Amino acid sequence: MKSIRNIGLVLFLVGFSIFIASLFIGxxxxxxxxxxxxxxxxxxxxxxxxxxxxxxxxxxxxxxxxxxxxxxxxxxxxxxxxxxxxxxxxxxxxxVSDGITEEEKEDLIQISIESSRVVYSESSVSVVFPENKKKQKLVIDNTSWMFLENKEYETAADFKNDLGNKVNEINGKLGxxxxxxxxxxxRFDFVKASLIGPVSDRKGLFLLLTFGLCIIGSLMHILPGVVLMGGPGIKNDGIYHDASTNRGWIGILAFGFLFFFYVLLYFYPWLIVNWTSIVDPIKGLFVEGAVASQWFLYGLLYCVAMIVMGIRMFVKYRNNRYQIIRTCSVLFFQIVFAFLLVEILPLFDLPAMDLKNAWPLDFDMFFDWNVKGHLDSGTVGIFMFVWGIVLSVIVIPVMVYFYGKRWYCSWVCGCGGLAETLGDPYRQLSDKRLIAWKIERWMIYSVLVFAIIMTAFTGYHSYNEVINPNMAGSKDVLFGLSAYNIREWYGFLIGSIFAGVIGTGFYPILGNRAWCRFGCPLAAYMGLVQRFKSKFRITTNGGQCISCGNCSTYCEQGIDVRSYAQKGQNIVRASCVGCGVCSAVCPRGVLKLENGPNDNWSRVEEPVIIIGNDGMLEVSRIAPEVSEQ
Ligand code: SF4
Ligand code: SF4
Known part of the structure; x- marks a missing residue:
């Protein structure tokens, strides 16, 4: 079994090396x-x-x-x-056909200046363009304010200057x-169309040599785990001694790859056209002869990484029903909703919408092009847009009320799905310090505020574009600020840098939920509901806790679960994504994810209990009804 694992590792490395090398072939x-x-x-x-x-x-x-x-x-x-x-x-x-050429401009100047006096008028225009009525009208419409009867020029230079500016303005709009x-x-389209050589000639072969070898190699490495891991129990042995999971050199290399991958994907996609060519045959399954964009490549890689690492989750957590069903759920939502439907919907002239993506994570929901795209797609398009709003405003808070934010973060969301599969080997790297908790609260709620402000501005812009297109003045400026600039900054800072480069690129350094914990505005919104109005809590049977710290170690959100368990206190934290791993790794069955009554007493204020040899002892708070007696 060990040799199968080793061969698998070699195959993966060969496939991965060809994938990297393919960037430079052609x-x-x-x-x-x-x-x-x-x-x-x-x-x-x-x-x-x-x-x-x-x-x-x-x-x-x-x-x-x-x-x-x-x-x-x-x-x-x-x-x-x-x-x-x-x-x-x-x-x-x-x-030449619709503007003013240099010669025509010079003719206009020449005919309009008589002994240093400017005598520009409608007849000057008729002389320069005797036959061309279209140009006559164009010049008159744009320069009549400069005619002698309307404006007296002190110097010819002023006239030349005004005319030159006007001509530039007219010509600048043409074509x-x-x-x-x-x-x-x-750039991406152009460079991709210009690629010649083995990668573009033998796409199928490169698909097998890269994706094929990596998938086969990974599975050969993962599946023997069923035997090698032995009986029930989640094996995290040696995780702090392994260079790939303890921020060692393999972790640093993985970080380097992910970091550069995201930088290239978001900012320099024309440098990775070779990778997109490799997946053209798969794109061709949806639209014959179509070529893959960088986003198709990303979506496919995302799904492949989640499936392979999802299988690893099945092996590692094979005795834990919650983890197995949860992993099936994230795989389903990623593959069907975030990938297949996004490819299939445009074939029916519908917007390529990820129907499970909710605002404010889906930050471009109210951008003008998105709103117009939905409205132009008829009834189904409008229904999809309305669904997006209903999902964000009604479904999300109601579901969080009943089940906590785990229903979304750990069962549905694509970011959460990647974190729970590809990111699982790094969950122990989350920072458990108090300072990290403080930074987390400042940062995530600041992003939420930024998202709300950005949405207000883009909503104003879209309203003007769609409902009020003939309004006077700029459709995009509110309180002196441009909606376009704000959304560009949000997209750059939050959508690309935070969610992509830092959120995923830093898995091997910051743990697998850096984005979900510090940056996701939807997590912040759901966290508020979860903290103050939800039935969800993790209950602790404090008497059984042996303070081993497994729960805190593997909490990807950096929650010090053990400190709650030691006190027998329920864990009610805005940041908990309900992954259930704290409960899964607890050797004493102390922790249980539950949905119970939403009264503050049973959920948050339950008496803190310390267990000793003498049994249970109430040490702090007293139940209200008890204290009243
Ligand atoms: S407290 Fe437990 S369920 Fe919540 S995020 Fe941490 S490990 Fe997951
Ligand atoms: S894993 Fe279980 S036993 Fe260990 S500290 Fe956490 S709650 Fe206590």
């Missing part, structure tokens, strides 16, 4: 055919043809056509200039819908 080259595939999918003469023509011209001018680049770094460094040139070509094309904006999405 070349990048621009050709007209590739540009047509990327931008011009129709036969008709349309926008795509203009974009392809201008990009081809710009690439040819820069000497890029059919030139091969060995790395995506050098290739992508050319893109800023390429897009800029292409956009200039498009703009110039539009200026923008044809521009390729230099952002991470257009």
């Amino acid at each position: 070349k990048y080259s621009i050709s007209e055919e590739r540009l047509i595939t990327l931008y011009d999918s129709t036969e008709e003469i349309d926008k795509g043809d203009t974009i392809v023509a201008s990009l081809t011209k710009a690439a040819a001018e820069m000497g890029l056509i059919d030139k091969e680049f060995a790395s995506q770094f050098t290739f992508s460094s050319k893109l800023t200039e390429l897009f800029k040139k292409s956009n200039e070509f498009i703009a110039n094309q539009f200026i 923008q819908e044809y521009f390729i904006w230099d952002n991470k999405y257009s």
Whole structure:
């Protein structure tokens, strides 16, 4: 069995090494055919043809056509200039037909200045554009305030300046819908379409060599555990002596990989196009011939990691029914709701919505594009949007009232699902110190406040865009602050850096629930309900506690469970996600996750009990009804 495990480990490492190496395999080259595939999918003469023509011209001018680049770094460094040139070509094309050219501007200036006096008028415009009524109207509409009867210029330079600014303004708006904006999405599409070589030619083979070997190797390493772990009992032996789980060198390497993976995924996706090419065949199962985006890659990796590590959970906690059912639940919600439905719904012209994702975790719920997307998708789209609100405002608090936030954090949520499967080996790394608890409370509720403010601003913006589109003034500015800027900052700081890079990247350093404990605004919202209005509590049979500390050690939320157990006190904490591992690892059956009456007395104020050889002793609080007698 041990040799099967070792072979599994070797296979995993080989698969993982090929996965990393595949980033550097292949070349990048621009050709007209590739540009047509990327931008011009129709036969008709349309926008795509203009974009392809201008990009081809710009690439040819820069000497890029059919030139091969060995790395995506050098290739992508050319893109800023390429897009800029292409956009200039498009703009110039539009200026000739719909704007004011340099020559036309000079003619206007020349005809409007007589012996240093500005005599600009409607007839000057007619002289410059005798036949072109469209341009006549354009110039008159935009510059009539500069006519002699409306404005007297003291110097010709002032007139030239005003006219120059106006012409720039008119020309600046032209052709923008044809521009390729230099952002991470257009870069990703462009670099991916330019990839040539073994990875793009043999995607199926690389899929087997990377995902295939990693999955087979992991399972060969995990499954013998059924035999090797022996009888019932959760085996965490040696966890603090293992370099992979005690922040040792393997843990640091894992952290390095996760950290860079998230940075590349969120901020530099065009550098990982090779990885997305490997999973194109799987994307093709949903839409024939479609290519995978970085988010498809992420969703697939997420599911694969959860399934493989979920199997590890089944092996490790095989004698604990709660853990097995809970793991099945998170796998189901991740695979069906967060991955399959998100891929399938757009096939029916519906928004790609994760139906279990609730506000404020789902922070873009009230963004204008999301609201419009749902409204434009008909009755089902509107129903999905309303469901999102009902889930957040009614279902979440009601369920937390009855079952605590565990129903979501440990049974449904994707972040929680990853933490409970991929993150399980790191749960003991959570910080148990009092200072961490203090930081936790300040931080998580600050994020909740930030999320509420951001939602208020984006809601105002979306309302104006959807209900009040003809309003005067800016639709996006409230109290002098731009809703767009606030949501961009929230998305960057909370959505990308906190939830992704820190939340998951730091598993091997901070433990598996850093995001859920310190940053998730939905956890903060549910935590408030759980703390003050819920039936959920962890009861403790203090008399049985031997103070071994297993419970505190494996509490991923950093709760010092033992201190409650020693006092025989119920654990009613806003941060408890009800994972049940404290109860599972307790050798004395002290802890029990329960839903009972929601009265403060039985839930929070129960008498603190110390057990000694002499039996039970009430030492602190007295039940109200007792003290009244
Ligand atoms: S107290 Fe127990 S159930 Fe709650 S988060 Fe900690 S380990 Fe999980
Ligand atoms: S694991 Fe059980 S016995 Fe050990 S300290 Fe916690 S409650 Fe007490």
